Amino acid sequence: MSAGEPLLEAADLHVWIEGSHILQGVSFTVPGRGVTALLGRNGVGKTTTVKALLGLVPRSGRVAFDGVDITAHPTHAIVTRGIGYVPEERGIFAALTVAENLRIAERRPGAYPTGSAHRTRPGGPRYELVHDLFPELRKRARQPAGTLSGGQQQMLAIGRALLNDNRLLIVDEPTKGLAPRIVREVADAVATAAERVPVLLVEQNLALVRRVADQAVVIDAGRVTHTGPADALLDDADRVRELLGVARVATEEPDAETGPPPHDRQDGRQVDTA
Numbered sequence: 001m002s003a004g005e006p007l008l009e010a011a012d013l014h015v016w017i018e019g020s021h022i023l024q025g026v027s028f029t030v031p032g033r034g035v036t037a038l039l040g041r042n043g044v045g046k047t048t049t050v051k052a053l054l055g056l057v058p059r060s061g062r063v064a065f066d067g068v069d070i071t072a073h074p075t076h077a078i079v080t081r082g083i084g085y086v087p088e089e090r091g092i093f094a095a096l097t098v099a100e101n102l103r104i105a106e107r108r109p110g111a112y113p114t115g116s117a118h119r120t121r122p123g124g125p126r127y128e129l130v131h132d133l134f135p136e137l138r139k140r141a142r143q144p145a146g147t148l149s150g151g152q153q154q155m156l157a158i159g160r161a162l163l164n165d166n167r168l169l170i171v172d173e174p175t176k177g178l179a180p181r182i183v184r185e186v187a188d189a190v191a192t193a194a195e196r197v198p199v200l201l202v203e204q205n206l207a208l209v210r211r212v213a214d215q216a217v218v219i220d221a222g223r224v225t226h227t228g229p230a231d232a233l234l235d236d237a238d239r240v241r242e243l244l245g246v247a248r249v250a251t252e253e254p255d256a257e258t259g260p261p262p263h264d265r266q267d268g269r270q271v272d273t274a
């Protein structure tokens, strides 16, 4: 990938689920640095877009990663090219300790496909990086993951994705259902991860998006309706209302005690605690 070329490119993605045309020609790019936020109202197709990128749902169109057309590749081949996925449900094992959750995520050295730039890099798990970024995971190595706070679990989920030599992290709604105090922890975790690896972030909390995102891609009814710098979008109240149905974007961090006003979320849902 040369400077200026996108790291990931989705072109004209279509997905049909049970007779419904869910993605109707989604096209966008993800640059090789910073955080790109994938935004949109509830049910517009954000998670389906992520699944289409990873080959988890049948789709037409084209997906390229690092200049390689990966459209026809199976999911395991796509992820071993260097895409770490943190699903909405986090995918951690509650009964296993933090250390065991990390160990189980280790990708076999040499698992990278022929021709991948990874082959020239050391293939071992990057514990030092993960522990540097999230010292809490070292401190809590022996703690069962199910007893961590929601924010710590999210840190563990992101840590697992960073453990392997990934060049893109896809993080789906990491703050869904979390209390404002924990949202702040998660925002820190995403920002910290993005210092090392570019992130495609699906997120509904616009205060968090304002804080961490560089670029924004907005989806509505299965189509991309806006792409551009995140700040410029979030500063334009009329555009935010038109694209996302949000009355106003908070400029401050949500208050730890009272949480964000309901209209600070695109879906109007109240957050609960975790």
Ligand SMILES: Nc1ncnc2c1ncn2[C@@H]1O[C@H](COP(=O)(O)OP(=O)(O)OP(=O)(O)O)[C@@H](O)[C@H]1O
Pocket: 017, 018, 022, 040, 041, 042, 043, 044, 045, 046, 047, 048, 049
């Ligand atoms: N397995 C499925 N079966 C039936 N319908 C589905 C399935 N997966 C997704 N859909 C539908 O596709 C549409 C897009 O769903 P998707 O989860 O991608 O939206 P989203 O933007 O991520 O929503 P949310 O913000 O609520 O997570 C929704 O109408 C959803 O009901």
